[in-house]
Amino acid sequence: MAPSGISLNKPAAITILVLVAGGVIMYRWGWSSPHSSAAETDISNAGSKKGNADIKPPDGKKIALPSELPLTLTDSKMSKEIDVNKLPDFPLSPDINATAIKMITIDVKVKDKTLKINSRQTGPAESPTLTVLLLHGQAFTSQDWIRTLRLLASWGYKAVAIDLPDFGKSKAESLGDASEEEFMTALVGTLGSAPVIVSPSMSGRFSLPYLFSDRSDSEQRAAAFIPVAPVMTDKFKANYPKSQVPTLIVYGTEDKNLGTKSRADLQALPKAQIAPIPGAGHACYMDKPDLFRNVLHYFLTSLTK
Ligand SMILES: *[C@@H]1O[C@H](CO)[C@@H](O)[C@H](O)[C@H]1NC(C)=O
Numbered sequence: 274m275a276p277s278g279i280s281l282n283k284p285a286a287i288t289i290l291v292l293v294a295g296g297v298i299m300y301r302w303g304w305s306s307p308h309s310s311a312a313e314t315d316i317s318n319a320g321s322k323k324g325n326a327d328i329k330p331p332d333g334k335k336i337a338l339p340s341e342l343p344l345t346l347t348d349s350k351m352s353k354e355i356d357v358n359k360l361p362d363f364p365l366s367p368d369i370n371a372t373a374i375k376m377i378t379i380d381v382k383v384k385d386k387t388l389k390i391n392s393r394q395t396g397p398a399e400s401p402t403l404t405v406l407l408l409h410g411q412a413f414t415s416q417d418w419i420r421t422l423r424l425l426a427s428w429g430y431k432a433v434a435i436d437l438p439d440f441g442k443s444k445a446e447s448l449g450d451a452s453e454e455e456f457m458t459a460l461v462g463t464l465g466s467a468p469v470i471v472s473p474s475m476s477g478r479f480s481l482p483y484l485f486s487d488r489s490d491s492e493q494r495a496a497a498f499i500p501v502a503p504v505m506t507d508k509f510k511a512n513y514p515k516s517q518v519p520t521l522i523v524y525g526t527e528d529k530n531l532g533t534k535s536r537a538d539l540q541a542l543p544k545a546q547i548a549p550i551p552g553a554g555h556a557c558y559m560d561k562p563d564l565f566r567n568v569l570h571y572f573l574t575s576l577t578k
Contacts, residue, residue, distance in 0.1 A: 477503025
């Protein structure tokens with residue numbers, strides 16, 4: 274009795290699955306149209322990702338369900354705001370604290386000198402899916418990223434946090450007559466591939482001229498950009514509309530100064546999504562570290578799909 278019941282229901286079940294998947298795909302296409310008003314809720318479906326990921330059709334091929342499709346950020350006028358409270362929790366492996374972090378001095382040759390830049394690095398050395406370069410704010414160093422470095426490695430990424438010249442264990446190094454842009458160009462040149470750049474606060478002095486000063490090739494200079502309420506965002510406004518670099522604008526909702534200002538300026542980037550961290554101040558990655566990491570995990574995953 275049971276076997277005949279299953280064979281009768283199978284085609285019906287497949288038909289329903291196809292119809293539902295098709296309907297959701299069309300719904301999402303609708304959201305990315307220029308006059309859509311529902312764009313800002315797009316990310317709220319991300320929570321269903323895990324539950325759906327492994328549903329397989331009878332022939333064994335994996336279906337690309339709607340929540341697994343890459344984000345389409347085609348409308349240059351549209352900024353997508355992520356509801357951070359609805360993101361799934363990032364994966365946490367139980368032996369996370371055993372992940373080794375290496376202190377590596379990077380020789381950054383800029384102008385006619387070599388700066389000895391301290392870095393903390395982890396993750397696969399050979400062909401990682403992405404390299405994430407973490408800069409830091411005025412009151413911080415690479416040390417403040419240790420747990421994030423370990424998580425990034427556990428998610429499969431190479432992660433490099435540096436002490437910027439004049440900070441932390443790079444305290445003795447100074448740019449001299451080299452510019453921040455020249456420094457960043459030389460630093461990224463040592464990494465082997467264009468990284469995702471995480472840039473909080475003061476480090477905007479480095480990341481923003483590197484990506485946006487008189488250039489329209491930012492998408493070749495970084496795989497993606499994660500500005501976290503950086504300084505100097507008003508300096509490069511003219512160049513943002515020309516950039517195709519995938520960007521995640523992160524800031525704390527209580528950061529009424531740089532948070533608000535950087536969001537207003539940076540949302541001119543055509544491929545920007547916006548992730549306001551509720552209840553967090555300027556150093557939102559310190560105030561709400563797990564919400565920040567959910568955002569980070571969500572965005573990095575969307576880049577590699
Ligand atoms: C790892 O270390 C952190 C910080 O010391 C601690 O809060 C956490 O419980 C430890 N274990 C895991 C699995 O995160």
